Protein backbone atom coordinates (compact mmCIF):
# COMPACT_ATOMS: atom_id res chain seq x y z
CA UNK A 1 0.00 0.00 0.00
CA UNK A 2 2.72 2.43 1.16
CA UNK A 3 4.94 1.25 -1.71
CA UNK A 4 2.09 1.92 -4.18
CA UNK A 5 1.52 5.44 -2.84
CA UNK A 6 5.23 6.21 -3.18
CA UNK A 7 5.36 4.86 -6.75
CA UNK A 8 2.22 6.83 -7.66
CA UNK A 9 3.74 10.01 -6.23
CA UNK A 10 6.97 9.37 -8.12
CA UNK A 11 4.96 8.93 -11.31
CA UNK A 12 2.97 12.13 -10.68
CA UNK A 13 6.31 13.96 -10.32
CA UNK A 14 7.63 12.42 -13.58
CA UNK A 15 4.45 13.30 -15.49
CA UNK A 16 4.50 16.88 -14.18
CA UNK A 17 8.16 17.25 -15.13
CA UNK A 18 7.49 16.16 -18.71
CA UNK A 19 4.57 18.59 -18.97
CA UNK A 20 6.62 21.48 -17.63
CA UNK A 21 9.61 20.67 -19.84
CA UNK A 22 7.50 20.83 -22.99
CA UNK A 23 5.42 23.77 -21.85
CA UNK A 24 1.69 24.02 -22.40
CA UNK A 25 1.70 27.15 -24.51
CA UNK A 26 3.66 28.38 -27.51
CA UNK A 27 6.72 29.33 -25.48
CA UNK A 28 10.22 28.20 -26.42
CA UNK A 29 11.28 25.17 -24.36
CA UNK A 30 14.66 23.57 -24.52
CA UNK A 31 13.30 20.04 -24.64
CA UNK A 32 11.12 20.73 -27.64
CA UNK A 33 14.03 22.54 -29.29
CA UNK A 34 16.42 19.65 -28.66
CA UNK A 35 14.04 17.23 -30.36
CA UNK A 36 13.46 19.52 -33.31
CA UNK A 37 17.01 20.48 -34.15
CA UNK A 38 19.87 17.93 -34.19
CA UNK A 39 22.45 18.56 -31.45
CA UNK A 40 25.24 18.66 -34.03
CA UNK A 41 23.69 21.69 -35.75
CA UNK A 42 24.56 25.03 -34.20
CA UNK A 43 21.64 27.39 -34.59
CA UNK A 44 20.97 30.94 -33.56
CA UNK A 45 18.46 31.83 -30.86
CA UNK A 46 16.13 33.33 -33.51
CA UNK A 47 16.32 30.16 -35.58
CA UNK A 48 15.50 28.10 -32.50
CA UNK A 49 12.59 30.32 -31.60
CA UNK A 50 11.28 30.05 -35.16
CA UNK A 51 11.56 26.23 -35.10
CA UNK A 52 9.56 25.98 -31.90
CA UNK A 53 6.93 28.41 -33.12
CA UNK A 54 6.52 26.26 -36.20
CA UNK A 55 5.94 23.22 -33.99
CA UNK A 56 2.29 23.25 -33.29
CA UNK A 57 0.77 22.62 -29.92
CA UNK A 58 -0.50 19.28 -31.29
CA UNK A 59 3.01 18.13 -32.23
CA UNK A 60 4.19 18.95 -28.75
CA UNK A 61 1.32 17.01 -27.21
CA UNK A 62 2.43 14.02 -29.31
CA UNK A 63 6.01 14.44 -28.07
CA UNK A 64 4.80 14.61 -24.46
CA UNK A 65 2.84 11.39 -24.96
CA UNK A 66 5.83 9.64 -26.54
CA UNK A 67 7.90 10.60 -23.52
CA UNK A 68 5.27 9.58 -20.97
CA UNK A 69 5.44 6.00 -22.15
CA UNK A 70 3.30 2.94 -22.94
CA UNK A 71 0.01 3.73 -21.15
CA UNK A 72 -0.28 7.17 -22.68
CA UNK A 73 0.86 6.00 -26.13
CA UNK A 74 -1.71 3.18 -26.19
CA UNK A 75 -4.41 5.52 -24.85
CA UNK A 76 -3.67 8.10 -27.55
CA UNK A 77 -3.71 5.37 -30.21
CA UNK A 78 -7.08 4.20 -28.90
CA UNK A 79 -8.38 7.81 -28.99
CA UNK A 80 -7.05 8.47 -32.48
CA UNK A 81 -10.43 7.61 -34.03
CA UNK A 82 -12.47 9.97 -31.83
CA UNK A 83 -12.99 12.70 -34.42
CA UNK A 84 -15.98 13.90 -32.41
CA UNK A 85 -13.85 14.66 -29.33
CA UNK A 86 -10.44 15.66 -30.62
CA UNK A 87 -9.36 18.24 -33.21
CA UNK A 88 -8.22 16.76 -36.54
CA UNK A 89 -4.59 18.03 -36.29
CA UNK A 90 -4.23 16.23 -32.95
CA UNK A 91 -5.70 13.03 -34.46
CA UNK A 92 -3.14 13.30 -37.28
CA UNK A 93 -0.38 13.54 -34.68
CA UNK A 94 -1.75 10.60 -32.67
CA UNK A 95 -1.70 8.47 -35.81
CA UNK A 96 2.05 9.07 -36.01
CA UNK A 97 2.58 7.43 -32.63
CA UNK A 98 4.28 4.32 -33.93
CA UNK A 99 5.62 3.48 -30.46
CA UNK A 100 9.05 3.13 -32.04
CA UNK A 101 11.08 3.98 -28.99
CA UNK A 102 14.83 3.55 -28.49
CA UNK A 103 15.82 0.00 -27.47
CA UNK A 104 16.97 -0.81 -23.96
CA UNK A 105 20.33 -2.37 -23.12
CA UNK A 106 20.66 -5.94 -24.45
CA UNK A 107 22.44 -7.04 -21.25
CA UNK A 108 19.38 -5.97 -19.27
CA UNK A 109 17.21 -7.92 -21.73
CA UNK A 110 19.39 -11.04 -21.37
CA UNK A 111 19.35 -10.73 -17.57
CA UNK A 112 15.55 -10.59 -17.63
CA UNK A 113 15.30 -13.62 -19.92
CA UNK A 114 17.59 -15.65 -17.62
CA UNK A 115 15.64 -14.59 -14.56
CA UNK A 116 12.30 -15.46 -16.18
CA UNK A 117 13.38 -18.80 -17.69
CA UNK A 118 15.54 -19.73 -14.69
CA UNK A 119 18.46 -20.80 -16.93
CA UNK A 120 21.52 -19.11 -18.47
CA UNK A 121 20.92 -17.79 -22.01
CA UNK A 122 23.33 -20.29 -23.58
CA UNK A 123 21.35 -23.20 -22.15
CA UNK A 124 18.32 -22.11 -24.17
CA UNK A 125 19.70 -20.40 -27.30
CA UNK A 126 22.70 -21.29 -29.43
CA UNK A 127 22.66 -17.78 -31.01
CA UNK A 128 21.21 -14.52 -29.75
CA UNK A 129 21.29 -11.32 -31.81
CA UNK A 130 22.24 -8.33 -29.66
CA UNK A 131 20.66 -5.80 -32.04
CA UNK A 132 16.89 -5.90 -31.65
CA UNK A 133 14.65 -6.40 -34.70
CA UNK A 134 12.20 -3.91 -33.28
CA UNK A 135 11.57 -2.06 -30.07
CA UNK A 136 8.30 -0.68 -28.82
CA UNK A 137 6.96 0.91 -25.68
CA UNK A 138 6.20 -2.39 -23.93
CA UNK A 139 9.06 -4.56 -25.10
CA UNK A 140 11.65 -5.35 -27.72
CA UNK A 141 12.25 -8.26 -30.07
CA UNK A 142 15.56 -10.10 -30.62
CA UNK A 143 16.33 -12.72 -33.19
CA UNK A 144 17.76 -16.00 -31.82
CA UNK A 145 18.28 -19.70 -32.51
CA UNK A 146 17.24 -22.51 -30.18
CA UNK A 147 19.69 -25.27 -29.22
CA UNK A 148 17.56 -27.55 -31.42
CA UNK A 149 18.39 -25.30 -34.40
CA UNK A 150 14.99 -23.61 -34.91
CA UNK A 151 15.05 -19.90 -35.72
CA UNK A 152 13.02 -17.84 -33.27
CA UNK A 153 12.35 -14.31 -32.08
CA UNK A 154 12.39 -13.45 -28.38
CA UNK A 155 10.06 -10.74 -27.15
CA UNK A 156 11.25 -9.24 -23.84
CA UNK A 157 9.37 -6.75 -21.74
CA UNK A 158 11.00 -3.47 -20.74
CA UNK A 159 12.13 -3.54 -17.12
CA UNK A 160 9.65 -1.85 -14.79
CA UNK A 161 6.97 -1.44 -17.46
CA UNK A 162 4.36 -3.33 -15.42
CA UNK A 163 4.83 -1.06 -12.38
CA UNK A 164 4.80 2.05 -14.59
CA UNK A 165 1.57 1.03 -16.32
CA UNK A 166 -0.02 0.08 -13.00
CA UNK A 167 0.63 3.52 -11.47
CA UNK A 168 -0.42 5.25 -14.72
CA UNK A 169 -3.71 3.37 -14.63
CA UNK A 170 -4.24 4.33 -10.98
CA UNK A 171 -3.62 7.98 -11.95
CA UNK A 172 -5.96 7.67 -14.89
CA UNK A 173 -8.74 6.27 -12.70
CA UNK A 174 -8.26 9.14 -10.26
CA UNK A 175 -8.22 11.72 -13.07
CA UNK A 176 -11.40 10.32 -14.62
CA UNK A 177 -13.08 10.23 -11.21
CA UNK A 178 -12.29 13.92 -10.71
CA UNK A 179 -13.37 14.98 -14.20
CA UNK A 180 -16.27 12.53 -14.76
CA UNK A 181 -18.87 15.35 -14.92
CA UNK A 182 -16.89 17.28 -17.52
CA UNK A 183 -16.20 14.16 -19.60
CA UNK A 184 -19.90 13.23 -19.61
CA UNK A 185 -20.73 16.71 -20.91
CA UNK A 186 -18.21 16.11 -23.69
CA UNK A 187 -20.22 13.07 -24.79
CA UNK A 188 -18.31 10.33 -22.97
CA UNK A 189 -21.32 8.59 -21.39
CA UNK A 190 -19.44 6.28 -19.05
CA UNK A 191 -15.83 7.40 -18.60
CA UNK A 192 -15.06 4.91 -15.79
CA UNK A 193 -16.17 2.01 -18.04
CA UNK A 194 -13.85 3.29 -20.78
CA UNK A 195 -10.89 3.30 -18.37
CA UNK A 196 -11.89 -0.15 -17.07
CA UNK A 197 -11.98 -1.53 -20.63
CA UNK A 198 -8.63 0.14 -21.37
CA UNK A 199 -7.17 -1.35 -18.18
CA UNK A 200 -8.33 -4.83 -19.20
CA UNK A 201 -6.77 -4.48 -22.64
CA UNK A 202 -3.47 -3.11 -21.20
CA UNK A 203 -3.32 -5.91 -18.62
CA UNK A 204 -3.68 -8.46 -21.42
CA UNK A 205 -1.01 -6.79 -23.53
CA UNK A 206 1.36 -6.91 -20.58
CA UNK A 207 0.87 -10.65 -20.17
CA UNK A 208 2.73 -12.44 -22.95
CA UNK A 209 1.14 -15.78 -21.97
CA UNK A 210 -2.18 -14.30 -23.07
CA UNK A 211 -0.61 -13.37 -26.44
CA UNK A 212 0.73 -16.95 -26.79
CA UNK A 213 -2.76 -18.32 -26.07
CA UNK A 214 -4.31 -16.08 -28.74
CA UNK A 215 -1.70 -17.24 -31.28
CA UNK A 216 -2.52 -20.87 -30.55
CA UNK A 217 -6.23 -20.17 -30.89
CA UNK A 218 -5.69 -18.52 -34.30
CA UNK A 219 -3.38 -21.32 -35.45
CA UNK A 220 -6.12 -23.83 -34.72
CA UNK A 221 -8.84 -21.80 -36.47
CA UNK A 222 -6.73 -21.30 -39.59
CA UNK A 223 -4.85 -24.60 -39.77
CA UNK A 224 -6.54 -25.52 -43.06
CA UNK A 225 -5.82 -22.15 -44.74
CA UNK A 226 -3.00 -22.26 -47.24
CA UNK A 227 -2.76 -18.51 -47.82
CA UNK A 228 -2.52 -17.53 -44.16
CA UNK A 229 0.04 -18.43 -41.50
CA UNK A 230 0.47 -17.66 -37.80
CA UNK A 231 3.90 -18.37 -36.30
CA UNK A 232 4.11 -20.94 -33.53
CA UNK A 233 4.67 -19.74 -29.95
CA UNK A 234 6.99 -21.82 -27.75
CA UNK A 235 4.85 -21.94 -24.62
CA UNK A 236 7.35 -23.99 -22.61
CA UNK A 237 9.96 -21.22 -23.03
CA UNK A 238 7.61 -18.31 -22.43
CA UNK A 239 6.43 -16.44 -19.35
CA UNK A 240 4.36 -13.29 -18.74
CA UNK A 241 7.45 -11.18 -19.59
CA UNK A 242 9.27 -13.28 -22.19
CA UNK A 243 7.75 -14.75 -25.34
CA UNK A 244 9.60 -17.05 -27.74
CA UNK A 245 8.02 -17.33 -31.23
CA UNK A 246 8.97 -19.08 -34.47
CA UNK A 247 10.83 -16.65 -36.77
CA UNK A 248 9.11 -15.93 -40.07
CA UNK A 249 10.76 -14.17 -42.96
CA UNK A 250 8.75 -11.94 -45.23
CA UNK A 251 8.27 -8.35 -46.29
CA UNK A 252 5.84 -5.76 -44.99
CA UNK A 253 2.50 -6.03 -46.78
CA UNK A 254 2.88 -2.47 -48.10
CA UNK A 255 6.32 -3.17 -49.62
CA UNK A 256 5.01 -3.13 -53.21
CA UNK A 257 8.44 -3.21 -54.95
CA UNK A 258 9.38 -6.38 -53.01
CA UNK A 259 6.03 -8.03 -53.81
CA UNK A 260 6.55 -7.27 -57.50
CA UNK A 261 10.15 -8.52 -57.34
CA UNK A 262 8.81 -11.86 -56.01
CA UNK A 263 6.38 -11.99 -58.93
CA UNK A 264 3.35 -11.48 -56.68
CA UNK A 265 0.34 -9.40 -57.65
CA UNK A 266 -0.15 -6.60 -55.07
CA UNK A 267 -3.89 -6.54 -55.95
CA UNK A 268 -4.15 -10.25 -55.16
CA UNK A 269 -2.26 -9.75 -51.88
CA UNK A 270 -4.68 -6.94 -50.92
CA UNK A 271 -7.67 -9.16 -51.69
CA UNK A 272 -6.29 -12.09 -49.69
CA UNK A 273 -5.55 -9.77 -46.75
CA UNK A 274 -9.07 -8.36 -46.75
CA UNK A 275 -10.59 -11.80 -47.10
CA UNK A 276 -8.63 -13.13 -44.15
CA UNK A 277 -9.66 -10.20 -42.00
CA UNK A 278 -13.32 -10.39 -42.88
CA UNK A 279 -13.28 -14.13 -42.12
CA UNK A 280 -11.92 -13.32 -38.68
CA UNK A 281 -14.65 -10.76 -37.98
CA UNK A 282 -17.70 -12.27 -39.65
CA UNK A 283 -16.93 -15.97 -39.46
CA UNK A 284 -14.93 -16.68 -36.31
CA UNK A 285 -15.87 -13.55 -34.32
CA UNK A 286 -12.26 -13.25 -33.08
CA UNK A 287 -9.81 -10.91 -34.77
CA UNK A 288 -6.30 -9.51 -34.62
CA UNK A 289 -7.01 -5.94 -33.59
CA UNK A 290 -3.79 -4.23 -34.69
CA UNK A 291 -3.29 -4.85 -38.43
CA UNK A 292 -0.79 -2.04 -39.03
CA UNK A 293 1.48 -2.82 -42.00
CA UNK A 294 4.41 -3.83 -39.72
CA UNK A 295 2.28 -6.63 -38.27
CA UNK A 296 1.21 -8.12 -41.62
CA UNK A 297 4.02 -9.84 -43.51
CA UNK A 298 4.03 -11.52 -46.92
CA UNK A 299 6.22 -14.52 -47.75
CA UNK A 300 7.78 -14.98 -51.19
CA UNK A 301 5.08 -17.59 -52.02
CA UNK A 302 2.31 -15.02 -51.30
CA UNK A 303 1.30 -16.47 -47.90
CA UNK A 304 0.21 -13.78 -45.46
CA UNK A 305 1.63 -13.90 -41.95
CA UNK A 306 0.20 -12.06 -38.95
CA UNK A 307 2.43 -11.22 -35.99
CA UNK A 308 1.84 -9.40 -32.68
CA UNK A 309 -1.32 -10.84 -31.12
CA UNK A 310 -1.11 -8.53 -28.10
CA UNK A 311 -4.49 -7.02 -28.94
CA UNK A 312 -7.26 -9.39 -29.98
CA UNK A 313 -10.96 -8.50 -30.24
CA UNK A 314 -13.89 -10.85 -29.74
CA UNK A 315 -17.57 -10.75 -30.65
CA UNK A 316 -20.20 -13.19 -29.43
CA UNK A 317 -22.36 -14.85 -32.10
CA UNK A 318 -25.26 -12.51 -31.34
CA UNK A 319 -22.98 -9.44 -31.45
CA UNK A 320 -21.55 -10.67 -34.74
CA UNK A 321 -25.03 -10.93 -36.28
CA UNK A 322 -26.04 -7.56 -34.87
CA UNK A 323 -22.86 -5.89 -36.20
CA UNK A 324 -23.37 -7.45 -39.64
CA UNK A 325 -27.02 -6.30 -39.40
CA UNK A 326 -25.85 -2.67 -39.18
CA UNK A 327 -23.96 -3.05 -42.48
CA UNK A 328 -26.77 -5.04 -44.10
CA UNK A 329 -29.36 -2.41 -43.02
CA UNK A 330 -27.13 0.25 -44.51
CA UNK A 331 -26.72 -1.61 -47.81
CA UNK A 332 -30.49 -2.15 -47.99
CA UNK A 333 -31.08 1.50 -47.09
CA UNK A 334 -33.29 0.41 -44.24
CA UNK A 335 -32.83 2.72 -41.20
CA UNK A 336 -35.28 0.74 -39.08
CA UNK A 337 -33.41 -2.54 -39.42
CA UNK A 338 -30.15 -0.65 -38.88
CA UNK A 339 -31.56 0.87 -35.67
CA UNK A 340 -32.76 -2.52 -34.43
CA UNK A 341 -29.35 -4.05 -35.16
CA UNK A 342 -27.71 -1.24 -33.19
CA UNK A 343 -30.10 -1.95 -30.33
CA UNK A 344 -29.15 -5.64 -30.40
CA UNK A 345 -25.50 -4.64 -30.44
CA UNK A 346 -25.74 -2.23 -27.50
CA UNK A 347 -24.90 -3.62 -24.07
CA UNK A 348 -27.92 -1.78 -22.66
CA UNK A 349 -30.82 -1.66 -25.10
CA UNK A 350 -31.83 1.77 -23.89
CA UNK A 351 -32.29 4.20 -26.78
CA UNK A 352 -34.67 6.81 -25.33
CA UNK A 353 -35.73 8.40 -28.61
CA UNK A 354 -35.84 5.60 -31.16
CA UNK A 355 -37.53 7.83 -33.75
CA UNK A 356 -34.77 10.48 -33.63
CA UNK A 357 -32.23 7.68 -33.78
CA UNK A 358 -33.82 6.26 -36.93
CA UNK A 359 -33.90 9.74 -38.48
CA UNK A 360 -30.15 10.14 -37.86
CA UNK A 361 -29.53 6.75 -39.43
CA UNK A 362 -31.64 7.57 -42.46
CA UNK A 363 -29.62 10.83 -42.90
CA UNK A 364 -26.44 8.76 -42.71
CA UNK A 365 -27.81 6.33 -45.31
CA UNK A 366 -28.80 9.22 -47.60
CA UNK A 367 -25.31 10.75 -47.33
CA UNK A 368 -23.77 7.50 -48.49
CA UNK A 369 -26.48 6.58 -51.00
CA UNK A 370 -25.64 9.61 -53.12
CA UNK A 371 -22.04 8.40 -53.45
CA UNK A 372 -20.75 6.07 -56.08
CA UNK A 373 -19.32 2.86 -54.53
CA UNK A 374 -15.85 3.85 -55.68
CA UNK A 375 -16.08 7.12 -53.72
CA UNK A 376 -17.22 5.46 -50.48
CA UNK A 377 -14.57 5.28 -47.85
CA UNK A 378 -14.48 3.08 -44.79
CA UNK A 379 -12.94 5.85 -42.75
CA UNK A 380 -15.90 8.16 -43.55
CA UNK A 381 -18.35 5.41 -42.66
CA UNK A 382 -16.46 4.56 -39.45
CA UNK A 383 -16.55 8.27 -38.47
CA UNK A 384 -20.27 8.49 -39.24
CA UNK A 385 -21.12 5.31 -37.30
CA UNK A 386 -19.02 6.40 -34.35
CA UNK A 387 -20.70 9.81 -34.47
CA UNK A 388 -24.11 8.11 -34.14
CA UNK A 389 -22.85 5.87 -31.31
CA UNK A 390 -21.55 8.86 -29.34
CA UNK A 391 -24.50 11.15 -30.04
CA UNK A 392 -26.97 8.57 -28.75
CA UNK A 393 -24.56 7.45 -26.00
CA UNK A 394 -24.91 3.81 -27.08
CA UNK A 395 -22.90 1.39 -25.00
CA UNK A 396 -21.58 -0.93 -27.67
CA UNK A 397 -18.92 -3.62 -27.09
CA UNK A 398 -15.36 -2.25 -27.32
CA UNK A 399 -14.71 -4.80 -30.11
CA UNK A 400 -16.91 -2.71 -32.43
CA UNK A 401 -14.49 0.24 -32.26
CA UNK A 402 -11.55 -2.11 -32.75
CA UNK A 403 -13.19 -3.57 -35.89
CA UNK A 404 -13.92 -0.14 -37.35
CA UNK A 405 -10.34 0.93 -36.64
CA UNK A 406 -8.96 -2.31 -38.16
CA UNK A 407 -11.11 -1.87 -41.29
CA UNK A 408 -9.87 1.70 -41.71
CA UNK A 409 -6.22 0.55 -41.39
CA UNK A 410 -6.86 -2.27 -43.88
CA UNK A 411 -8.46 0.14 -46.31
CA UNK A 412 -5.27 2.24 -46.11
CA UNK A 413 -3.16 -0.86 -46.85
CA UNK A 414 -5.52 -1.88 -49.67
CA UNK A 415 -5.23 1.53 -51.30
CA UNK A 416 -1.43 1.30 -51.34
CA UNK A 417 -1.58 -2.06 -53.14
CA UNK A 418 -4.67 -1.74 -55.26
CA UNK A 419 -5.61 1.56 -56.97
CA UNK A 420 -9.32 0.69 -57.16
CA UNK A 421 -9.51 -0.97 -53.75
CA UNK A 422 -12.95 -0.67 -52.18
CA UNK A 423 -13.70 -2.16 -48.77
CA UNK A 424 -17.47 -2.27 -49.37
CA UNK A 425 -17.12 -4.59 -52.34
CA UNK A 426 -15.38 -7.08 -50.06
CA UNK A 427 -17.85 -6.69 -47.21
CA UNK A 428 -20.96 -7.25 -49.40
CA UNK A 429 -20.66 -11.05 -49.93
CA UNK A 430 -20.04 -11.47 -46.20
CA UNK A 431 -23.38 -9.76 -45.51
CA UNK A 432 -25.18 -12.34 -47.66
CA UNK A 433 -23.22 -15.17 -46.04
CA UNK A 434 -24.08 -13.92 -42.54
CA UNK A 435 -27.79 -13.78 -43.38
CA UNK A 436 -27.63 -17.33 -44.72
CA UNK A 437 -25.76 -18.50 -41.61
CA UNK A 438 -28.11 -16.73 -39.23
CA UNK A 439 -31.12 -18.50 -40.66
CA UNK A 440 -29.46 -21.85 -41.34
CA UNK A 441 -31.12 -25.02 -40.04
CA UNK A 442 -28.09 -25.67 -37.79
CA UNK A 443 -28.29 -22.29 -36.17
CA UNK A 444 -32.03 -22.48 -35.62
CA UNK A 445 -31.55 -25.94 -34.12
CA UNK A 446 -28.81 -24.74 -31.78
CA UNK A 447 -31.00 -21.78 -30.71
CA UNK A 448 -33.83 -24.27 -30.06
CA UNK A 449 -31.44 -26.49 -28.11
CA UNK A 450 -30.43 -23.48 -26.02
CA UNK A 451 -34.09 -22.66 -25.31
CA UNK A 452 -34.69 -26.33 -24.51
CA UNK A 453 -31.79 -26.34 -22.03
CA UNK A 454 -33.19 -23.22 -20.38
CA UNK A 455 -36.59 -24.90 -20.12
CA UNK A 456 -35.01 -28.01 -18.65
CA UNK A 457 -33.16 -25.86 -16.10
CA UNK A 458 -36.49 -24.26 -15.24
CA UNK A 459 -38.10 -27.67 -14.85
CA UNK A 460 -35.25 -28.83 -12.65
CA UNK A 461 -35.26 -25.82 -10.35
CA UNK A 462 -38.97 -25.15 -10.21
CA UNK A 463 -39.90 -28.12 -7.94
CA UNK A 464 -37.26 -26.98 -5.41
CA UNK A 465 -38.60 -23.42 -5.52
CA UNK A 466 -42.14 -24.69 -5.14
CA UNK A 467 -41.09 -26.90 -2.19
CA UNK A 468 -39.51 -23.87 -0.55
CA UNK A 469 -42.67 -21.80 -1.02
CA UNK A 470 -44.83 -24.65 0.35
CA UNK A 471 -42.53 -24.98 3.37
CA UNK A 472 -42.87 -21.25 4.05
CA UNK A 473 -46.64 -21.48 3.74
CA UNK A 474 -46.79 -24.40 6.17
CA UNK A 475 -44.56 -22.51 8.65
CA UNK A 476 -46.76 -19.46 8.21
CA UNK A 477 -43.66 -17.49 7.01
CA UNK A 478 -45.02 -16.43 3.66
CA UNK A 479 -46.14 -12.84 3.64
CA UNK A 480 -47.89 -11.29 0.68
CA UNK A 481 -48.45 -7.57 0.63
CA UNK A 482 -51.31 -6.39 -1.54
CA UNK A 483 -52.14 -2.72 -1.86
CA UNK A 484 -54.41 -1.91 -4.71
CA UNK A 485 -56.02 1.32 -5.73
CA UNK A 486 -58.49 1.44 -8.64
CA UNK A 487 -55.75 2.35 -11.15
CA UNK A 488 -53.32 -0.23 -9.79
CA UNK A 489 -56.06 -2.82 -9.97
CA UNK A 490 -56.58 -2.04 -13.65
CA UNK A 491 -52.85 -2.38 -14.31
CA UNK A 492 -52.72 -5.57 -12.28
CA UNK A 493 -55.61 -6.96 -14.31
CA UNK A 494 -53.74 -6.25 -17.55
CA UNK A 495 -50.62 -7.85 -16.08
CA UNK A 496 -52.59 -10.88 -14.97
CA UNK A 497 -54.02 -11.41 -18.43
CA UNK A 498 -50.49 -11.44 -19.83
CA UNK A 499 -49.16 -13.63 -17.00
CA UNK A 500 -52.04 -16.08 -17.40
CA UNK A 501 -51.34 -16.24 -21.11
CA UNK A 502 -47.70 -17.01 -20.33
CA UNK A 503 -48.65 -19.62 -17.69
CA UNK A 504 -51.01 -21.28 -20.15
CA UNK A 505 -48.32 -21.27 -22.87
CA UNK A 506 -45.72 -22.77 -20.50
CA UNK A 507 -48.18 -25.48 -19.40
CA UNK A 508 -48.92 -26.43 -23.01
CA UNK A 509 -45.18 -26.40 -23.84
CA UNK A 510 -44.46 -28.65 -20.85
CA UNK A 511 -47.15 -31.14 -21.82
CA UNK A 512 -45.79 -31.20 -25.39
CA UNK A 513 -42.29 -31.59 -24.01
CA UNK A 514 -43.45 -34.52 -21.84
CA UNK A 515 -44.88 -36.14 -24.98
CA UNK A 516 -41.71 -35.46 -27.00
CA UNK A 517 -39.52 -36.91 -24.24
CA UNK A 518 -41.18 -40.28 -24.89
CA UNK A 519 -40.81 -40.16 -28.66
CA UNK A 520 -38.62 -42.89 -30.11
CA UNK A 521 -37.83 -44.33 -26.67
CA UNK A 522 -40.14 -47.32 -26.84
CA UNK A 523 -41.20 -49.64 -29.66
CA UNK A 524 -44.82 -49.16 -30.80
CA UNK A 525 -47.38 -50.59 -28.37
CA UNK A 526 -44.80 -51.09 -25.61
CA UNK A 527 -45.28 -47.90 -23.62
CA UNK A 528 -44.38 -48.79 -20.01
CA UNK A 529 -46.74 -48.59 -17.11
CA UNK A 530 -46.73 -45.07 -15.58
CA UNK A 531 -44.09 -46.04 -12.97
CA UNK A 532 -41.63 -46.78 -15.75
CA UNK A 533 -41.85 -43.32 -17.40
CA UNK A 534 -38.64 -41.23 -17.46
CA UNK A 535 -38.13 -38.73 -14.60
CA UNK A 536 -38.07 -35.77 -16.98
CA UNK A 537 -41.56 -36.71 -18.28
CA UNK A 538 -42.83 -36.85 -14.72
CA UNK A 539 -41.33 -33.49 -13.90
CA UNK A 540 -42.81 -31.84 -16.98
CA UNK A 541 -46.28 -33.27 -16.34
CA UNK A 542 -46.10 -32.42 -12.63
CA UNK A 543 -45.04 -28.81 -13.22
CA UNK A 544 -47.66 -28.42 -15.99
CA UNK A 545 -50.34 -29.71 -13.60
CA UNK A 546 -49.19 -27.30 -10.90
CA UNK A 547 -49.28 -24.34 -13.32
CA UNK A 548 -52.76 -25.36 -14.50
CA UNK A 549 -53.89 -25.47 -10.87
CA UNK A 550 -52.58 -21.93 -10.34
CA UNK A 551 -54.39 -20.85 -13.51
CA UNK A 552 -57.58 -22.39 -12.20
CA UNK A 553 -57.24 -20.63 -8.84
CA UNK A 554 -56.51 -17.30 -10.55
CA UNK A 555 -59.56 -17.80 -12.75
CA UNK A 556 -61.89 -18.35 -9.80
CA UNK A 557 -60.50 -15.50 -7.64
CA UNK A 558 -61.78 -11.95 -7.80
CA UNK A 559 -59.93 -8.94 -6.62
CA UNK A 560 -61.68 -6.20 -4.84
CA UNK A 561 -60.29 -2.69 -4.55
CA UNK A 562 -59.28 -1.70 -1.06
CA UNK A 563 -61.71 0.59 0.62
Ligand SMILES: Nc1ncnc2c1ncn2[C@@H]1O[C@H](COP(=O)(O)OP(=O)(O)OP(=O)(O)O)[C@@H](O)[C@H]1O
Nearest residue numbers: 133134136139141153231245246247248294307308
Ligand atom coordinates in the same frame (compact mmCIF):
# COMPACT_ATOMS: atom_id res chain seq x y z
N1 LIG B 1 7.67 -14.08 -35.57
C1 LIG B 1 8.40 -13.09 -36.08
N2 LIG B 1 9.21 -13.32 -37.12
C2 LIG B 1 9.95 -12.33 -37.65
N3 LIG B 1 9.99 -11.07 -37.19
C3 LIG B 1 9.21 -10.79 -36.14
C4 LIG B 1 8.38 -11.78 -35.52
N4 LIG B 1 7.73 -11.20 -34.51
C5 LIG B 1 8.13 -9.93 -34.47
N5 LIG B 1 9.03 -9.65 -35.43
C6 LIG B 1 9.69 -8.36 -35.72
O1 LIG B 1 9.75 -7.60 -34.52
C7 LIG B 1 8.99 -6.38 -34.65
C8 LIG B 1 8.23 -6.08 -33.38
O2 LIG B 1 7.39 -7.18 -33.06
P1 LIG B 1 5.94 -7.03 -32.41
O3 LIG B 1 5.11 -6.19 -33.31
O4 LIG B 1 5.41 -8.36 -32.05
O5 LIG B 1 6.34 -6.25 -31.10
P2 LIG B 1 5.54 -5.18 -30.27
O6 LIG B 1 6.44 -4.89 -29.11
O7 LIG B 1 4.20 -5.67 -29.96
O8 LIG B 1 5.49 -3.94 -31.27
P3 LIG B 1 4.27 -3.02 -31.76
O9 LIG B 1 3.30 -2.91 -30.63
O10 LIG B 1 4.93 -1.74 -32.14
O11 LIG B 1 3.67 -3.70 -32.98
C9 LIG B 1 8.08 -6.62 -35.83
O12 LIG B 1 7.76 -5.43 -36.48
C10 LIG B 1 8.91 -7.54 -36.70
O13 LIG B 1 9.84 -6.82 -37.47
